[in-house]
Amino acid sequence: MDTQEFIQIRKFIVKLGKMLHKYGTPAFRLEAFLTEVAHYLGVHASFVSTPTSLTVVIWSDRHEDEYTHVARLQPGELDMNALSLTDDLASQLLAGSLTLKQADARLDEIDVMPSPYGKFITGCAFSLATGAFAMLMGASWSEIFWSGMLGLITYFWSLWAQHSKRVNLMLEPVTSFVVGIMACAISRYLDPGINIPLIVLSSVIILVPGLALTMGLSELSSRNLVSGTARIMDAIMQLFKLYFGAFLGVATGFSLFGENQYLPAESLPYWATWLSVFLLCLALVAVFRTRLKHIPWAIASAFVAYGTTVWASEFMQQNLGTFVGAFALGVFANSFTRLTNQPSTIVGMHGLIVLVPGSKTYIGLNSFISGQDLVQADHIGQDVFLIFMSLVAGLIFANVVMPTKKAL
Template identity: 80%
Template sequence: MDKSEFIQIRRFIVKLGKMLHKYGTPAFRLEAYLHEVALYLGVHASFLSTPTSLTFVIWSDKHEDEYNHAARVDPGDLDMNLLSLTDELAIQLLEGQLTLSEADKRLDEISMMPSPYGKLLTGLAFLGATSAFAMLMGASLREVMWSGLLGLVAYFWTLWAQYSKRVNLMLEPVTSFVAGLLACAISYYFAPGINIPLMVLSSVIILVPGLALTMGLAELSSRNLMSGTARIMDAIMQLFKLYFGAFLGISVGFSIFGANEFVPEPSLPYWATWVAVFLLCFALVAIFRTRVKHIPWALLSAFIAYGASTWSSAYLDFGLGTFVGAFALGVYANLFTRIANAPSTIVAMHGLIVLVPGSKTYIGLNSFISGQDFVQAEHIGQEVFLIFMSLVAGLIFANVVMPTKKAL
């Protein structure tokens, strides 16, 4: 291998790694995938990925050339469209359909692509996701409607954070603060007796880091200790910021508009929960930027995960039904990889979102600090712990029964 070829290869690997990290790929999947690409390209490599850094060590067969690269990166956001396109590009390269220079140029084009759904559809997705979550939490019809409108306010802050560093730094507390304040105003002027904490939680549910906590535990279980620890601590701090903002917003709202006397209302019928699962997963299509051809697979993953978890909960106690849901989801996601030749993450994330206990972590934090429960929840701390462990164990067992075809 001559010097120029080695330089071209290591540039491509570094660029590919940074892009996959940007799209929210877990450390153990990112490192394994880059290792596969490096072996195909004829070089040896070692990688270290954390939520805020990437380290590459690449060398030729006889150590004629060696290269070290360390980069400070921002934690990635889930983007299933660009992840899928990048994976397809790597497949074309590995199959000899593209040269290395062509693949390198195509990577630059992919990185510049905007969301295929635009800002309007993404805003509507926030409205749909927050409303659907309120339905899953047993909210009344008017609480579902107001939660959706507050979700639009959360989207406004999320959109603004893309253009302002200062807003991005305080995104979680300011979003939940405004949601808490507006919920108190809504209660005073339009809908007395509503469940204000439940509405606030529903409106910021997209920002609740339940998925990040699960990914962190999965990384720890795969012995990626630095990345897993960093991701879990980052998720815990996000959760604290969200709760503090909501607590402050509701306190200020009560001092301005007066305390709200919660009056329970009839919840929506049971069949509405299945409608909510569909609406939530369909909204996540735009939020996760899932490609059109993968939408049916993504929707089905949510029903498989939720259905398996709900069915098994009748026979298993203490949240262990989540283990069955995660196991069924893992088998389905790995089967999807074999059929569609695409990353299992594309469909797994949609199913995981209806299983992760991020909302219950928030509820447990509220119970611990205020001593009050805004939804019926007993032994919330033990249940959250068991659900997290069940999720990780279910995915591990699924990988044994149905091994994944590719690292992503």
């Protein structure tokens, strides 16, 4: 291998690694995938990925050429469309149907590709997701409506954060602060008796880092200790910022508009729970930028995960039911990989978001600090811990029973 070829290879690998990091790929999957690509391209390589950095070391057979690259990166966000296209590109490269130069040019095209759903549909998806979550939590019809409307506030702040570093730094607390004040105003002038804390939680649920906590625990279980620890600590800080903003916003709202007297409404019918799972997953299609051809798989993964959990919970504790649900989800996602030759993450995340106890983590924090419960729940802290462990264990067992064919 001459020096010019080595330079071309290492530039491509570094660019590929940065893009996969940008799309929210977990450390153990990113490192395994890059190692596979480097081996095919005829170089030796070692990778260390964390939520905020990527270290790449590449060398030739006899160490004639060596290269080390360390990059400081921002934590990635899930982009299933770009992840799928990047995986297609890598598969074509490994199959020999694309040259390295063509693959490198295609990476540049994918990197600047906008969301396939546009800002309007994504905004509607934010509103639908927050309303569907309120429905899943057993809120009344009016509370579901207000959660959906305030979910648009979360979307507007998220859009602003993409163009302003200052807003991005304070996204979580300022969003929950504004939502808290507006929920109090709605209770004072438009709809007295609503459950303000539940509406605030539902309105910012997309920012609650339950999925990040689960990914961090998965990284720890795979011995990616630095990345897993960093991801968990980052998620905890996001949770603290969200709760503080909501606490301050509600307190300010009560000072401005007077305190709210919560009046419990009539419970929703049982079918509303299943409808909420469908609507939540449908909204996540746009939020996660899932490709059109993967939408049926994504929605099916949510029903597999939730339905299996509900069924298993009839015969065992709910926490163990989550283990069965995560196991079924893992098998389904890995089956998707075998059938379509696409990363299991593309559909697995949709099912996982239904199971992760991000909301319970927030509720437990609220109970610990204020002594008040958003919903009726006993031993919330123990439940959160056991559910997280059940999720990780279920996915590990699924990978043993139905091994995935792809590193991603």
